[in-house]
Amino acid sequence: MPWNTVGGGLGNLPPETRGFVGRETELGLLAAELTSEKGSRLLSLVGVGGVGKTRLALHTAARVQRAYPDGVWLVELSALHTDGLVPLAVMEALRLADQTVDSAVAAIAAWARDKRLLLILDSCEHLPAECGALAVALTDKVPGLRVLATSRVRLGAPGEWTMTVEPLPVSGAGGEEGAEPAVADTLFAQRAAGADPGLVLDAPARRRIAAICRGLDGIPLAIELAAARLSDLGLDELHTRLGADRPSRLDLLTSQDGDAPARHRALRTTIGWSHELCAPLERLLWARLSVFAGGFDTEAATFVCAGGPLPAERVGELIEKLVAWSIVRPDRTDPARYRMLDTVREYGGDWLRELGEEEAVRLRHRDHYRRLARQGWAEWNTGRQVAWAVRVLADRANLHAALDFALAGPDRAAGVEMAGHVGLMWRHCGVLRDARHFLDRALAGDVPPGPARTRALWACAAVAVFQGDLEEAANLAVRCADSAREEGDAVAQVAAVYLRGTYLVQSGRMAEAIELVDTVPRLPVQPHGFGAAQLQIGLVAAFAHLMCGEFEAARAAAVEVRRAGAECGECWAGSVTDYLIAQIDLTQGDAATAVRGARTAIAKSALMHDIVVSAVSLDVLAAAVVARGDGLHAARLLGVGSRIWELTGGDQLNSPDLIAARRTHELRVRGEIGHESYETAFAEGRAMSYEEGLRYAARSTGPQE
Numbered sequence: 001m002p003w004n005t006v007g008g009g010l011g012n013l014p015p016e017t018r019g020f021v022g023r024e025t026e027l028g029l030l031a032a033e034l035t036s037e038k039g040s041r042l043l044s045l046v047g048v049g050g051v052g053k054t055r056l057a058l059h060t061a062a063r064v065q066r067a068y069p070d071g072v073w074l075v076e077l078s079a080l081h082t083d084g085l086v087p088l089a090v091m092e093a094l095r096l097a098d099q100t101v102d103s104a105v106a107a108i109a110a111w112a113r114d115k116r117l118l119l120i121l122d123s124c125e126h127l128p129a130e131c132g133a134l135a136v137a138l139t140d141k142v143p144g145l146r147v148l149a150t151s152r153v154r155l156g157a158p159g160e161w162t163m164t165v166e167p168l169p170v171s172g173a174g175g176e177e178g179a180e181p182a183v184a185d186t187l188f189a190q191r192a193a194g195a196d197p198g199l200v201l202d203a204p205a206r207r208r209i210a211a212i213c214r215g216l217d218g219i220p221l222a223i224e225l226a227a228a229r230l231s232d233l234g235l236d237e238l239h240t241r242l243g244a245d246r247p248s249r250l251d252l253l254t255s256q257d258g259d260a261p262a263r264h265r266a267l268r269t270t271i272g273w274s275h276e277l278c279a280p281l282e283r284l285l286w287a288r289l290s291v292f293a294g295g296f297d298t299e300a301a302t303f304v305c306a307g308g309p310l311p312a313e314r315v316g317e318l319i320e321k322l323v324a325w326s327i328v329r330p331d332r333t334d335p336a337r338y339r340m341l342d343t344v345r346e347y348g349g350d351w352l353r354e355l356g357e358e359e360a361v362r363l364r365h366r367d368h369y370r371r372l373a374r375q376g377w378a379e380w381n382t383g384r385q386v387a388w389a390v391r392v393l394a395d396r397a398n399l400h401a402a403l404d405f406a407l408a409g410p411d412r413a414a415g416v417e418m419a420g421h422v423g424l425m426w427r428h429c430g431v432l433r434d435a436r437h438f439l440d441r442a443l444a445g446d447v448p449p450g451p452a453r454t455r456a457l458w459a460c461a462a463v464a465v466f467q468g469d470l471e472e473a474a475n476l477a478v479r480c481a482d483s484a485r486e487e488g489d490a491v492a493q494v495a496a497v498y499l500r501g502t503y504l505v506q507s508g509r510m511a512e513a514i515e516l517v518d519t520v521p522r523l524p525v526q527p528h529g530f531g532a533a534q535l536q537i538g539l540v541a542a543f544a545h546l547m548c549g550e551f552e553a554a555r556a557a558a559v560e561v562r563r564a565g566a567e568c569g570e571c572w573a574g575s576v577t578d579y580l581i582a583q584i585d586l587t588q589g590d591a592a593t594a595v596r597g598a599r600t601a602i603a604k605s606a607l608m609h610d611i612v613v614s615a616v617s618l619d620v621l622a623a624a625v626v627a628r629g630d631g632l633h634a635a636r637l638l639g640v641g642s643r644i645w646e647l648t649g650g651d652q653l654n655s656p657d658l659i660a661a662r663r664t665h666e667l668r669v670r671g672e673i674g675h676e677s678y679e680t681a682f683a684e685g686r687a688m689s690y691e692e693g694l695r696y697a698a699r700s701t702g703p704q705e
Contacts, residue, residue, distance in 0.1 A: 006402075010689060011071030012093060013061055014332050019190055020059045022168055022183035023052075030060040033161065034118065034146060035067045040161035041139040041697035042132075044124075044149045047165035049343035050221030050271060053150035056165060057120050060158055061148065070115035070144070077131070078123035078342035079293035079397040086130050088433055089118065092396070095690060097430040097611040098649030101469045104433060105134060116144035123342050124151035132157030167218035171210035181206060181374035184213035184223060191227035192235075199235065208239045215242055216273070221343060225274040228326040233277075242273060271347050274327065284310050285318045286327055287355060290348030291365045294397030295331050295339040303368045304361065315417045334394065343511050362405055369402035370414055372423035377455070380425060381531035383569025386607045392425045393609060396434070403438045413452060416442045420455030421639050424529045427463050428572045429609045435463045454483040454492050455529065461499045462533075465506055466612075474503050491526055495533035500542035510544040515539045522673070525564055535565055535573040542580050555584050572613075575604035586620060591627035598624060599698050606694050615644045619658070623665045631673035632681045638666060639685025647690075 033039040045053040054468035061072045075093040080086060087104030098107040119138070124131035132155030135147040149155060168184040181189070188209050193201050199205065216222040229238055275283060279355055288305035289296070296304075297314045306312035319338060322328040326346055331337035340348070352358045371393070376388040392399065399422050406415030419442035423435040439460040447453045461476035477499035495522050504513035517540050525534050538561035545554035562577040582597030598621035605613035618641035625634040641662075670678045688696060 001515035010069070011073050013065065013072045013074060016062065016512065017060065018061070019440045021187040021190060022519060023056055023059070026163065027060055027063065027167070029064050030148075030163065032055070034060065034064045034148065036345075038092060039146070040159060041145070042135045042147045042155070042157055042159055043161045043163070044151060044155055045163055045165050046151055046154055048219070049152060050219050050341075051165050051167055053165050054122050057122065057148055057150050059458040061118060061120060064118070068116055068118045068482055069148075069449075070112075071115040072118045072120065074120045074122060076122050076294075077126065078345075079401065081126050082342070082400075083127065083130055084122075084437065085400065086127055086134055090134070090438065091433060092431075093119075095611070096647050096649070097432070098116060098647075099432065099467055099612065100649045101467045102649070105137050109138055110649065111646055112138070112142045112145055113121065114144070115466075116141070116145075119145065119643045121147060121149040124149050124155060125153050128153055128155045132160070141704065147586065159654045167530045168213075168220060168223070168516065170213045170218040179540075182213065182218075184216075184218040184220075185209050187220060188213055188223050188227050191224050192230050195228050196230040196234070196432055196510070197260060199230065199344040205235055206599065208235055211491060212239055212242060221341065222271060222273065225271060225326050229274075231324060242279065274325065275347065275351070278325070278327075279321075281310055281314065282318055282321055282325075284355075285315065286322060286348045287352040288357070288361050288697065289322075289328065289340060290345045290352055291358075291361050291401075292340070292345075292398060293401040294395070296398070297337050298369055300395075300398075301338075303371075304364045307364075323629070337394070345362060365398070366402045366405050366414065369376050370406070370418050373399070373418050373425075374408070376425050377421040377444070377529045379527060380428075380529045381525065381535065382527045388425060388520065389429050389571075389608050392422060393429055395429070396431070400434070400438075402457075407441050412442075413448065416447055416456050417452040419443075420452055420457075420459050423456065423463065424532075427459060427466065428532070430611050432466055433461050435459065436467065446642070449483060449486055451487060451489070451492070454480060454487060454489070457483055458492075458495055458499065458530070458533070462502070465499070465502045468506070468627050470503060470506055473499065473506075477503060490521070491523060491530045491534065492617055494520055494523060498537045501537060501544075505540055505544055505547075510547050513540055513544040517544075525568060527568065529575065531568065532570065532573065532638065535568070535570065537563055538564070539573060539576055539580070542577070544585065546580060551584050551588060555581060557703075560585070571604050572608050575601050575608065575613050575617075578604060579613060579620060582617070582624070583618045586624050586627065591624045594622060594624035595628065602697050606698075611647050614694060615641060615648060616658070618644065619662055619665075621697055623661070626632045626665050626668050626672075629672070632677065634665070634669050635673065635678045635681035636685035638662075638669065639682040640688055640697060641685075642682070642685050643688070644690065 030043070033043060045057055047053050058074070065072045073093050075090050077086060077089055080089060087108065090103055090108055091098065094108065095109070096107060096111055100107060121131050121135065128151060131149060135149065135155065137155050139147060154160060168187060169182045170184045171182040185206065189201060212226055213223060214248060216226060226238060226242065233241065275286070278286065286306055289301060291304065292300070298319060301319060302312050302315040306315055319328055319535035323330065325339070328338050328340055330504055331339055352361060376392060380388060402416055403415060403422065406412070406418055419438045423439045426435040439456055443460060444457050447456070457476055461473050461480055464473035464476060470542035477496060480499060481493065481496035484496045497516065501513045501516050504516065517537055518536055523534065525531050538557050542554045542557035542561065545557060558577045558580045561573055565574045565577065578597050582594045582601060585597060586594035598617050601617035602614055602621065618637060622634045622641060623635035625637060685693065
């Protein structure tokens, strides 16, 4: 996810891709409330599906972002339907890689405590109570935080300021000739220009547009969907097909579903007409695509949605049809992926249930991501590792949904298997809380013996170690070793030794760790997830020797890991070995080599989205640059590192040695360039976004390069 995308400000606010029409009164009121010191801390935009709540929130946020120097952050919640995941979604949006076992709310509050920022919680209607409780908890703890929520219902939280978002104004049936078109008409005309560039907006066309917008009750999503059909229907036919001269096309749809809950009726009135205009196979694909959370690509859609009357070879073509009708939309950041608006997806889900296919299609969705997780595990310790890291992060919401379905169903074994595979991959990408959430669920109660249990135990223990939950990590490591022995899997047993060794290092028992690692049998390194653990045993040895001051032994162990990793083509262990060797080079006085090694470590860790390895490598780079006499550059790097360390939940992993080392380098730079120059350069580095900071660190460090 981009760190800053609009106007150079921090945050993840997406760029405006379509013109915004109307709502000037609402925009003014919202902007005033969000920029006033006495304004509400929690604001909610409430309205029916498709009325434009999200667009209004994003457009307002773009106007006021200068008032929030620490960013405007969009948290998309439409894919969530299970309690407990909302704080994790906030952490994902903020890119927090907190390494602690504190609550997610505490971790967010700790990071934000001295900041001024705006959180947009989008689509809260699925979990209003949890969203409201989170907003209250955060605004209570963080004075500079405001929350702007969008929802079909009020959150019901104390102090909530609510604005009801109404449909756009429409023209009256007896409007005067030459009168200014209503806002709804203007929106239709703008969208129509993209679908039918040859459309002539003469007086008869404007009358038809006004009638269409009246028939659609001024609901923006319905208007946009209608305008998209001009590419094949034409304005006259669209006017006829919608029956736009009747009092209200949407009223007719509502009356057909009068016994449904009000929210469901509002949903149907927004988009039901568009469904009627789709061909049968387009409707079927629309319904089946509703099981995806977040987004999907054509491969996933084909596996999950093909079958029966829908041939696999037609799925791609029909997706493009749905894109043309604005039912499916291209992903904002990845042109190979697609998404559906929450309202549209829910309508498709209603039809899927009416077809009696929901269970079967959700099962295929689970099986697709189960298959994906198996393949990722099988190729994790290969040159495909970076590609898999990108994939499991891009499909995070779908993996959540598939894991939820698997762990809640009768075949929990599938959920245990998936949790082990996905947990290992997320662990290497810094997604520790998501991994721990699902692994804890998978391992709750009795889990049948077998490879799936061993892998889940290993992944959970490895995550717990990174979180500093050493007691639980030790317990899980013992259970993993027992499970591996029961299986008779020699590589799994080696992987279990890694857990014990990491626990000893984290506990400060370096000599024991070295002795343990020396007893591990040297087996051929495997291409799968446990092959990665085989490599990482060498990292345990390298780190333990380094902490004992045994630099040559540490270098030898790290070089061997780097060699074996290069043969496999993997990246994560390679980034750690580059960091360790750079630290050794620096300690032994070779600052120039340390600079090159640290920069390589930063580049590799960025590919894996591992914020912690990036942060420790930045510290080494800054120290090496100090040693080479470039104080200004070092001060900027320390500023970049300071912001990135904040994302981990603790400076320098709360290690006294690492904290002391950083303080020493800071004092040296201050002494070389002066306090004022240091503060200026440090602030410049700290003001950089995550991506900007890593790019700056990876560039040449000056004329000595």
